[in-house]
Amino acid sequence: MSGAADPPRSHGLGGFEETLKDFWLTRPRRPLRGRKVAGVAAAIGNRYGIDPVIVRVAFVAATVFGGVGLSLYVLGWLFFPAEGDQVSAIEALFGKGRSSMTKGFTIILAIAFFPLSSWAFAGGWFDGGGVIGLALLVTALYLLHRGRGQFNRPEVPETTMYSMSTPASTAAEQPGWDPLAAPPLAWDLPSDEPPPPPAPPAPRRPARVPRRRSKIGLVTFACALLVAGAGAAAAATGADWFSAGHIIGLTLGVLGVGLVAGAFAGGGRGLIGLAIPLCIAGVIVTAVPVSDYKGGFGDLNAAPATIAEVQPEYSHTAGDMRLDLTKLPASGTVTTSVHNGAGDTRITVPETADVRFSCDTSAGTVDCLGITTDGVGRPAATGTDLGTDGAGGLQINLTVQQGAGNVEVLRG
Template sequence: MLDAMSGAADTTKPQGMGGFEETLKDFWVSRPRRPLSGRKVAGVAAGIGNRYGIDPVLVRVAFVAATVFGGVGLSVYLLCWLFFARVDDEVSPVEALFGRGRSSMPKAGTIIGLIALFPLSGWVFGNGWFDGGAIIGLALLVTAIYLLHRSRGHENRPIATTPAATTFAMAAPAAQTDDPLGAAPLAWDLPDPEPVVSAPPPVRPPRAPRRKSKIGIAVFGIALLVAGTGFALGTTGETWFSAQHIIGLVLGVLGIGMVAGAFAGGGRGLIWLAVPLSVAGVALTTVPVESYAGGFGDINATPATVAEVQPVYAHTAGDIHLDLTRLPADAVVGTRIHSGAGTTTVMVPSNADVTYTCHVRAGNVDCFGQATDGLRRPAVSGTDNGTDGPGGPRIQLDIEQGAGTVEVHRG
């Protein structure tokens, strides 16, 4: 009964190998405990790694990946922080909030963490972050923990910390005035009570020191080889080997190396290369800058004739300001603006008939009052004849931009 109350599991049967419901119950009873050493923030990743015998670096990579590609990693980490007890605590911070035991986290901190979950989860799941990536990331994290517990739930089961028992001194019985045995009470020869010996808590054997492995150096060398080969093929005209694809290949090599290092030892330093590459990959996927040529800097153009209007205004990054208000009244022109990043502003005559398409992959669009804002929003297109109706210069605009702001208005 005491074992059941303290959360200790029955060791006579395999743990974590039953049905779905039994596995979840056993996970809750024997959930990881946050250690005091080897932690980076709250010890969640270290606790999961210690519990299931894997490298905590691999767990941290999973949290970072779930945060970058979906945003759910931060919410799950905060939940684990609130519901995983520290090794020297009796219960988790949330359980301590309801008076079920002692926790080192102040109750005010627990309340703040619970309150922070609501806006954080609303931001992740309510804004369509990466088109459903939050739900996919949450499903992958839960599935990974479930499979880990089914395969390794019987190992390294944490030892629950229980409150110290309170002992009370028994009062000595009052001396009897009549001695029915015919002897003084001090002369009675009674056996001494056996001392109560409390069993020492089980001691977990220390972990064997990790042997040094050269897997990190080997994986880093392979990653460099893959990156160099991809770059060389890209320069020869192989369009598939773009910056995004090369980064994806390198991240795949690093991911395989970190998984292997989690079980074989080594490869911890690869995370410092994988994280910035992941951020760069997301940025390049959102804004493919390699498709925007033309150099850097600002473009300012005020053509006064049709011949002065260039068919294409293109550059990689910078501001474009195109003033078409000086065109003659009978002008018929068309131009295309292709920019990687920056601010593009086009001014047209007040009486011009304009057919337009404005598209920004990441940023803001305001073309004749039609506006979009955000990532991967649809293009804005239409025809605007001005307040005077059809007549006047005829202009066709096709604006494509990677990131920044696009504005088209009348001068």
Template sequence: MSGASETRSPKPGALNGFEETVKDFWVSRPRRPYAGRKVAGVAAGIGQRYGIDPVVVRIALVVATIFGGFGLTFYLLAWLFLPGESDEVSGFEGLIGRGRSSVSPAFAIVLMILAVVFAAGAFAGSWFDGGGLIGFALIATALYLLHRSRGHENRPLPVTPRPSSTPFTGNGAFTMTDTAEAKSPAQGWDPLAADPAGWDLPDAPPEPPPAPSAPAHHAPGRRPRSKVGSATFGLAVLTAGGGVLANLNGASWFSAQHIVGLVLGVVGIGLVTGAFARGGRGLIGLAVPLAIAGMVLTTTPFQDFDFRGGIGDITESPRTTAEVQPVYQHAAGDIDLDLTKVAAGAPYTTTVTNGAGDTKIIVPQTADVTYDCSTAAGDARCFGRSTDGISQPALTGTDYGTDGPGGQQITLHVTTTAGSVEVRRG
């Protein structure tokens, strides 16, 4: 057999099972290159590894982010677990001390936190209607099939770890290390086989005067690392967190688009400061997606999204009019409100507001219900009437039930930013 056939890595085939393919993927996982990257080099690394256009990878991640939200989560995880082009290990492995990585431990922790936050949002839906789960399955399947078919190609070369000490090399005929022992003339070693007393050697030249100290210069082609980027990033995170907390405490002005605008303003100030301080160029990678997010939030129905109300499912079944809350508000999750068990009494009004999720309200058969139902993105079905799509007009009217006017008077205001709305009789 030739040397090439002996060193070439085997192609994953039918004899390799799922476990072997996953292990081989981890061992030969893509590396994030410096050339051709837009943010962290994830799409460029996957494209180079499996011989596909990185633009296709970027489009797939954008689609997965829009429909389900897992595309952004995957990008953050890949940034954390895929090593850089010249790194020994990934950012996560560097965090736990497995080797050298260009991702600092502090930034690796930030990536982990962001990945957990976005993953929680992507998997907020139920098992079957969660777009995040579908995106995760599609991305995982695509990577598995790519590695099965092209895993033997373009395998990255391992990065040699930096040596702890550099051995001393002589004239090429032999090598001496710091552990080598050499005998001194006092121990009887004479390389010329002559009496040392008879050697006539010239005197050593006088030492030259010390040269004046020159100002320190940085390596050519490399700029000194500036703290503008790190300081701006930290301030941007604090601004976003403060805006969300203010919204949760009732400051309705701090909506999603306003928070993005404030963070973008902080990043802009950092970019201007960095232009004078010769730093902060990495903030461009943060400013671009923020600008896109701000544009989307101000031109789509999601601009009215509210963070208040918590996350999860709400199931309520009041029995008296006093138990009916005037407002049911939720940030994300499903709301099920059953009003069929409320004893007849004085007229009452309730408002149901949901940020993202499905909202279902059931009213008695004989109640006289005045309603307005709307959803910014999704479908609304109220007493046999329906709308579907984005920015559709609200469904309004009064439904008297099966017995006509004269029943319990109920007024409903139902709004959902993203999800479905259903109001029907039980």
């Protein structure tokens, strides 16, 4: 009824548009302390009362799996003002206010954003990962503002500044402006009205009370151990689904739930030291199909003396394999294949044998009788080598498949 403008609501936001407007008006401000690079993750964490480490992990994960995390971080760098600045760097570039970031560096960041975005959405290691990562991060930020936007709302500095170039229509609205340029006190006339009471001091935001650390980290670690142990026990009993990759994935899922819960309730930061190596192990297990190779672990050495002793297949899960075929007779035909999940494989053939070979490794170096490949996802090295005496004599048909490691076929 008084006609005064209603204060902005800090909670109970209406629709999607109102949420976006409120987010823009109260967007996170990059702190001057506690930042690792530009303070984007710390700004989001401080704004919504969660652990900034969780935000950093989300950015890193979105960068590794899809590449969009880095481009979103640059966007936050450009559009989140720093503490003490009137506006963000991109707004200051267009003269909307003052920012501590120089215009030259702002232009460099804006230019760098475009190749980073094209790399994220061009496809590659994880096709579609950029779109999925973008959707997950934007949705998470939207839900954070809907649920916790009322906390730690920043105080926006005053941006209205007047100068000698202020238009007359605007300057006339300023209090104390005198069109005749006379001394202001000369126009003060006595008045019977009492002076207005002084304005009350602006309320100061109370200091943040540190949260009590919970036992979420310890409970999550115990649950992760139970899940990993149960998965390993199920795999030992012959359950095919509980492979190494699935067990790692289940354990990471438990750790992820604990990290998210710890971000809101406090605690759980130490779980990151366990999650990072598990992520690396999961990527390796996923990229290298070790489960396709049977035969156990350790080193395997075989030196058959007759053709009948040569096995049709030599299979090994992980470890070094040594197959010596130099003791075979000088005539006959031998066909065998060697499969090794991870490790080094060396096969020695007689000097005079005619060898038809195909050697392949998913990641590593191949040197099969002078034909070499190196790297990841390289084509198999194939060919025929007739030995030192030309065609004739012992015939060896050899196929080598390796998950990760080096493959070598040489004469001895």
